[in-house]
Amino acid sequence: MLEYLRIQDLALIEDMELEFGSGVNVLSGETGAGKSFILKALNFLTGDRLEADLVRPGKEKASAEAVFVTSSGEELLIRRELAADSGRSRLFINDRLSSQESVRELKPALLLHTSQHGQQKLLQPAFQGKILDDFMNRPDLFAERDEALRALLELLERRRELERRFGELEAKRDLLEFQRQEIDKINPRENEEDELEARRQALKRDDAYNMAVEQALGALYGDGASSGSGRGGGISGGLLDGLGSLERAVKQLAALDEGYATDVQALAEFYPTLSDLASRLRQGDRNSGRKASSHDAEAIEKRLFALSQLKRKLKRSLPEVLALRGELIENLDFLDSCALDLKQLGREEYTICERLSEVLSRLNPARREAATQLKALLEAELRDLGFSEQVQVEFVFTARELHPGRAGSSLDSGSSAHSNTTEDRAQIFWKPNPGQSAQPMDKIASGGELSRFLLALVSILARRMIEAPTLIFDEVDSGVGGITLNKVADKLRDLGTRRQLILITHWPSLAAGASRHFLVRKEVLDGETYTRCTRLAGAEVEGEIARMAGGGEQGRVLARELMAGRP
Numbered sequence: 001m002l003e004y005l006r007i008q009d010l011a012l013i014e015d016m017e018l019e020f021g022s023g024v025n026v027l028s029g030e031t032g033a034g035k036s037f038i039l040k041a042l043n044f045l046t047g048d049r050l051e052a053d054l055v056r057p058g059k060e061k062a063s064a065e066a067v068f069v070t071s072s073g074e075e076l077l078i079r080r081e082l083a084a085d086s087g088r089s090r091l092f093i094n095d096r097l098s099s100q101e102s103v104r105e106l107k108p109a110l111l112l113h114t115s116q117h118g119q120q121k122l123l124q125p126a127f128q129g130k131i132l133d134d135f136m137n138r139p140d141l142f143a144e145r146d147e148a149l150r151a152l153l154e155l156l157e158r159r160r161e162l163e164r165r166f167g168e169l170e171a172k173r174d175l176l177e178f179q180r181q182e183i184d185k186i187n188p189r190e191n192e193e194d195e196l197e198a199r200r201q202a203l204k205r206d207d208a209y210n211m212a213v214e215q216a217l218g219a220l221y222g223d224g225a226s227s228g229s230g231r232g233g234g235i236s237g238g239l240l241d242g243l244g245s246l247e248r249a250v251k252q253l254a255a256l257d258e259g260y261a262t263d264v265q266a267l268a269e270f271y272p273t274l275s276d277l278a279s280r281l282r283q284g285d286r287n288s289g290r291k292a293s294s295h296d297a298e299a300i301e302k303r304l305f306a307l308s309q310l311k312r313k314l315k316r317s318l319p320e321v322l323a324l325r326g327e328l329i330e331n332l333d334f335l336d337s338c339a340l341d342l343k344q345l346g347r348e349e350y351t352i353c354e355r356l357s358e359v360l361s362r363l364n365p366a367r368r369e370a371a372t373q374l375k376a377l378l379e380a381e382l383r384d385l386g387f388s389e390q391v392q393v394e395f396v397f398t399a400r401e402l403h404p405g406r407a408g409s410s411l412d413s414g415s416s417a418h419s420n421t422t423e424d425r426a427q428i429f430w431k432p433n434p435g436q437s438a439q440p441m442d443k444i445a446s447g448g449e450l451s452r453f454l455l456a457l458v459s460i461l462a463r464r465m466i467e468a469p470t471l472i473f474d475e476v477d478s479g480v481g482g483i484t485l486n487k488v489a490d491k492l493r494d495l496g497t498r499r500q501l502i503l504i505t506h507w508p509s510l511a512a513g514a515s516r517h518f519l520v521r522k523e524v525l526d527g528e529t530y531t532r533c534t535r536l537a538g539a540e541v542e543g544e545i546a547r548m549a550g551g552g553e554q555g556r557v558l559a560r561e562l563m564a565g566r567p
Contacts, residue, residue, distance in 0.1 A: 519536055
């Protein structure tokens with residue numbers, strides 16, 4: 001039950017508070033006074049969207065808050081704010097920030113809103129089918145159906161994707177196989193180019209090293225004399241032999257002139273250094289393993305050329321070629337295994353269709369049984385609302401195929417061909433008057449008939465609900481008058497004994513049955529327009545009903561008569 005509603009800075013409403021009671025709560029007022037904004041605020045609280053231009057001019061935000069009492073007696077506080085600058089909203093449930101999805105889930109237990117828009121929805125076959133499904137109250141069956149249908153749709157999407165990919169790759173099979181053969185002929189390895197280039201540079205360094213050793217040995221021993229025998233021995237012409245000759249000559253000078261004695265000593269000390277260098281050069285030349293092979297260099301260049309040709313042919317870098325090889329293997333393997341994959345999907349499809357068929361074998365009869373029950377209840381309610389005693393309601397069922405892939409495709413396995421996946425969908429036909437044939441509602445229903453039909457439906461559904469949502473009737477009396485209007489009033493009063501009602505009406509006979517009456521009106525102060533809402537009491541209620549009855553003495557008399565008949 002809705003106990004309290006406060007609206008601030010929404011459209012023409014500056015600050016409005018309403019405290020609702022059990023039974024029938026009436027909102028009355030002239031057309032355009034702002035009653036619809038109160039309903040907009042309630043719908044906004046329970047998940048609907050509002051545009052930012054509904055924030056009162058000059059204000060930063062609009063807000064609405066309400067206190068509901070659940071069937072278990074628990075209080076639920078919902079508050080929502082709408083920012084004027086961004087149009088974004090924030091929602092709080094029991095003062096905790098929450099999501100719109102959360103409050104939408106709560107809405108069926110809080111509010112059930114019927115309106116002229118609801119009357120138009122009543123003309124739609126899909127909405128008529130939903131009415132029957134809601135009446136069935138078998139969420140387990142619908143959950144099973146939806147789960148099986150979801151699994152089927154996902155499987156068919158996988159199959160369509162498989163077939164699409166197969167078709168694309170099959171058209172390119174020759175190219176794929178050619179590219180794979182070209183890559184396999186060369187058989188490149190990961191990082192092979194870098195490794196070959198490193199080996200190429202190593203060979204170049206080895207060549208340079210060997211050449212430098214030969215040059216050094218040639219300088220020490222002379223050309224072609226890399227194994228000189230030491231001082232004064234071996235083939236002459238090298239640095240070691242020249243140094244020996246120099247040492248001998250300086251010794252002769254020193255014998256004649258002592259000033260050369262130190263030079264003789266220096267030459268004697270330098271000779272072992274050069275001799276050690278020569279020994280190390282010869283040893284390194286034998287043991288370093290740096291002898292470059294022309295065969296190795298040729299093999300490296302040949303391999304690098306082959307890789308370069310492959311890259312040029314495929315217009316890809318070597319890493320891209322390696323990635324392409326993986327794709328080619330995957331795609332060609334896919335083409336080879338696709339038929340098996342489709343057969344497996346066919347088996348899965350058969351299993352799902354069997355499950356869906358089994359659910360429908362329970363759902364379709366349950367729906368028809370519910371239609372028989374709802375038909376009887378609706379006819380009784382409609383008779384109470386002034387329709388002919390012979391009024392008839394019929395639920396006409398049409399078989400609808402739920403399997404979207406029945407038509408198959410080029411690779412359709414056909415494994416589900418024997419499963420019955422048709423669902424019986426209901427549409428309301430009715431015969432409001434004797435002598436007519438039953439026809440769809442959108443063909444023969446008037447506005448007043450739709451209003452009463454909607455009221456009959458709400459009355460039936462409200463009795464079956466476990467929770468007790470507040471019922472909101474927005475001009476349910478549209479198109480109704482005379483004696484029929486009195487029957488509508490009686491029905492609303494009876495419904496108000498079991499449910500809280502918020503009724504927007506212009507009819508005094510309906511307003512007279514209210515347990516609480518609120519007057520919505522406009523005021524203009526200092527050039528600004530405000531929507532006000534006041535709870536009426538005593539003589540104020542009678543005065544408002546008199547106004548609704550046309551005013552004057554006649555209106556006052558009718559108001560007193562109607563008030564006298566209040567429970």
